[in-house]
Amino acid sequence: MDESLDRRTVARVSRALKELPGASKWAFFTNPRRSLGGLTPLEVIGGKQPKRKQGGGSTPLEKVNLSMVLRAAAGYAEE
16 A cells, blocks of 8 residues: 555545445545545545636535545445
């Protein structure tokens, strides 16, 4: 695992994914999520934030955080 990631945080998100198989958990952690501003959960855990978009249109997420990742994980586990 990437040493820049907090293992306790990754484990906490993994627990939120409940009894999903390892491949499904990997897919959650490594695929961009619209609810996270197009970032992967691992990117958010690593501290990355979505880029601000210039111009009009819908308001992009300006900040994402662990609670948003946990909500996304809970929703993913229920699918």
